[in-house]
Amino acid sequence: MTSISVGKIGSAVYPPGAVVGPRTMSEFQFVWVLRGSAQWRCHNETQELKPGQLLLVRPGMCDRWQWDRRQPTTHGYVYFDLAEPSPSATSNRWPLLRATGDDDPLPAMLRYLLRLDVTSRDDLETAAELVRFALVLFARDPRADGGLVLSATVEAVVQHVLQAWGPSGVARALSLSELSAAASVSPGHLSRVFRDQFGVGPVTAIELLRLARAATLLSQSNLSITAIARSCGFADPEHFSHRFRRAYELPPGRYRQTADAPDPSAPLAAVGLLPVATRLLP
Structure with a gap:
């Protein structure tokens, strides 16, 4: 996988019923709900998000968020770019959403990302490595072909x-x-x-x-x-x-x-x- 440039990292709290968008993405974004829930829409695609899931938004997507109407919602996010001429050729093979489980390293990595200071060069390099590894795990999710989820x-x-x-x-x-x-x-x-x-x-x-x-x-x-x-x-x-x-x-x-x-x-x-x-x- 190519090198990664990380932008903003953080978490946000939205009041009940808040709406964000429509917005057109110019970079990649990982989004995960920490508390509450959200509905994500992009063109004809709708996803209901809750804790224990990770969403990957791609550049060029025009999306809209509807946050939980009953309670405040907290979510984590990280923006990043891939340093390659045509990142869509790679990212189009990746899933849009995947679940994370107790035996999955992704939740711990995402929690660690939120502790990093992107104004620090060392932390920024660490963030890039974590996002790189997160992408590998995300793209190779064993659940996609019946892996960790047993019948x-x-x-x-x-x-x-x-x-x-x-x-x-x-x-x-x-x-x-x-x-x-x-x-x-x-x-x-x-x-x-x-x-x-x-x-x-x-x-x-x-x-x-x-x-x-x-x-x-x-x-x-x-x-x-x-x-x-x-x-x-x-x-x-x-x-x-x-x-x-x-x-x-x-x-x-x-x-x-x-x-x-x-x-x-x-x-x-x-x-x-x-x-x-x-x-x-x-």
């Missing part, structure tokens, strides 16, 4: 797995019938949901998560392979070795000794299971 069916499976693995700490195998019962759907429906979203069935997905836990223990602990196998729900070390080699193309012993062995998360990333892994793997 209700997958979420039910995740909750069951957390409960099943929690008491003993052993990442035991879970059958299709057990998982489908936990999600209150038929085994066939659950299999279709997982194959549509991850390309593998639920039992295979859970096994990949167990193997990823094992790969981390192999690279980050001195536990024996037998102990690692048992902690990841494999009673038979030979069966564990066979399944591990199929996922990582190396048997557990060689994986532990190989400096450039695949990252533990590689098989999960290949099928889009990283958002599930963040919930289930410490």
Whole structure:
């Protein structure tokens, strides 16, 4: 991504029912609501904003703001420019609005931005780096393709797995019938949901998560392979070795000794299971 020039940064409080605009933007603006709510309109586009969302307004947009009619609204903002000949060629691929969650670094970055003094050269440089990183996160929001936001069916499976693995700490195998019962759907429906979203069935997905836990223990602990196998729900070390080699193309012993062995998360990333892994793997 190209260099960034940051302009105004700050927060504003609007009385109930206040209106701003129409205005035509000459630069980019990130806007996020801290308290209250707002309605943003641009041409035929309307967005309802509330805390936990980030809006990116582009140069050339003619927009209008209607602030919360019932209570004062506080919002944060930062204006910036991209130092490239045709920034629209890049920005047109970015989303307009994205949600931010508890495990998202964006909220903390935005709070930090509001503490910076743009009259200070050092703070201005820091602001530019923060906005640059915020744009990367904004443009690559994993929610856009089903990332961090799990379907209700997958979420039910995740909750069951957390409960099943929690008491003993052993990442035991879970059958299709057990998982489908936990999600209150038929085994066939659950299999279709997982194959549509991850390309593998639920039992295979859970096994990949167990193997990823094992790969981390192999690279980050001195536990024996037998102990690692048992902690990841494999009673038979030979069966564990066979399944591990199929996922990582190396048997557990060689994986532990190989400096450039695949990252533990590689098989999960290949099928889009990283958002599930963040919930289930410490």
